[in-house]
Amino acid sequence: MTEDKNASVSNYLRAMSFESPDWIPCNVSIMPATWIRYGEAVEEVVLEHPRLFPDYRAGMFRSTVLHRQYSSGRWTDAWGTPWENIRDGLDSIPVEEEAPLRNWEALAAYTPPDPLKVTDLGDPIDWNERSRLVQETKSRGGLARGGLCHGFMFMRLYYLRGFTNLMVDFAMRDPRLDDLISLVRDFNIELVRSWLKIGVELMHGGDDMGMQTSLPVSPQAWRHYIGPCYASIVGECRDNGVPFHLHSDGHIVEIIPDLIDCGVSIINPQVRANGLENLREVAKGRVCIDLDLDRQLFPFSEPGEIREHIQSAIETLNTPRGGLMLHAECEPDVPLENIRSIVETLELSGCGPK
Numbered sequence: 001m002t003e004d005k006n007a008s009v010s011n012y013l014r015a016m017s018f019e020s021p022d023w024i025p026c027n028v029s030i031m032p033a034t035w036i037r038y039g040e041a042v043e044e045v046v047l048e049h050p051r052l053f054p055d056y057r058a059g060m061f062r063s064t065v066l067h068r069q070y071s072s073g074r075w076t077d078a079w080g081t082p083w084e085n086i087r088d089g090l091d092s093i094p095v096e097e098e099a100p101l102r103n104w105e106a107l108a109a110y111t112p113p114d115p116l117k118v119t120d121l122g123d124p125i126d127w128n129e130r131s132r133l134v135q136e137t138k139s140r141g142g143l144a145r146g147g148l149c150h151g152f153m154f155m156r157l158y159y160l161r162g163f164t165n166l167m168v169d170f171a172m173r174d175p176r177l178d179d180l181i182s183l184v185r186d187f188n189i190e191l192v193r194s195w196l197k198i199g200v201e202l203m204h205g206g207d208d209m210g211m212q213t214s215l216p217v218s219p220q221a222w223r224h225y226i227g228p229c230y231a232s233i234v235g236e237c238r239d240n241g242v243p244f245h246l247h248s249d250g251h252i253v254e255i256i257p258d259l260i261d262c263g264v265s266i267i268n269p270q271v272r273a274n275g276l277e278n279l280r281e282v283a284k285g286r287v288c289i290d291l292d293l294d295r296q297l298f299p300f301s302e303p304g305e306i307r308e309h310i311q312s313a314i315e316t317l318n319t320p321r322g323g324l325m326l327h328a329e330c331e332p333d334v335p336l337e338n339i340r341s342i343v344e345t346l347e348l349s350g351c352g353p354k
Contacts, residue, residue: 026351033089078113120149146195150206210250238263303341
């Protein structure tokens with residue numbers, strides 16, 4: 001960690017490394033659909049709390065342009081997977097019935113996108129511009145970040161095969177699955193190497209590997225098929241001294257130790273699907289936990305319940321040396337008063353910006 005890093009970055013890195021941060025890094029993510037629903041009313045909350053929203057300026061939400069994944073309609077990504085969205089501001093979902101490799105016969109002629117030329121979503125990549133932004137970020141004391149698309153490994157497999165087909169593939173140990181896995185893994189490794197080459201200091205990746213109460217496949221199947229991919233992808237970062245931040249929705253408790261062994265530095269699990277006590281047992285003090293606070297509580301609770309939830313999470317998972325971050329995602333079903341309670345509780349608990 002260099003001395004010229006700004007206070008938030010320095011604090012973030014110390015929280016990650018268990019080096020006694022000054023505050024618990026936190027982030028309140030107000031989703032596009034939430035801005036669409038509440039507009040100026042939620043902006044008022046944001047403007048009242050500049051500590052948690054230091055980069056927001058009045059009126060910014062009005063100039064937001066929705067990427068196609070958050071726009072209603074249908075589109076196709078760079079891998080050939082069609083997506084549909086029923087409402088502006090919400091995320092798209094893949095169309096399983098039209099997955100490009102729904103029939104294995106299509107694999108022989110299938111060509112994945114070039115990770116050096118186009119993003120998973122289909123946008124062209126200018127690596128010179130990315131390199132310039134990385135250097136600019138470093139020069140002003142920021143943390144230069146690189147990223148893999150949400151759903152970069154496990155989810156990409158069912159984007160290509162369809163979820164039902166993929167579950168059968170795992171159960172039947174279809175040998176063609178190994179070829180598909182290698183194709184997706186190699187794409188990600190090449191992309192990670194390209195980010196590392198231009199000097200990023202932190203890598204992000206999102207891959208929802210859990211369901212509400214379990215993994216969709218057995219832990220043994222995950223370790224056989226997916227674990228080695230993570231070891232290779234995350235290992236590229238670990239071997240180059242670059243931390244890896246992994247987001248994963250759903251129940252993933254059984255494989256958190258595996259992810260730690262792969263070299264994940266910060267893990268972003270959901271609290272309800274995994275349980276505070278389970279996370280304390282498998283992860284506290286072993287890896288930095290960027291806890292995804294309870295999105296299933298936020299829409300239906302009273303503000304007092306939210307305060308209790310956040311305080312309980314801090315008491316259970318924080319350590320004197322750090323190792324805890326908090327993330328609160330506010331979807332449009334969260335009442336405005338609850339969004340206000342989330343923000344106020346985080347501030348009163350001594351949390352600050354990531």
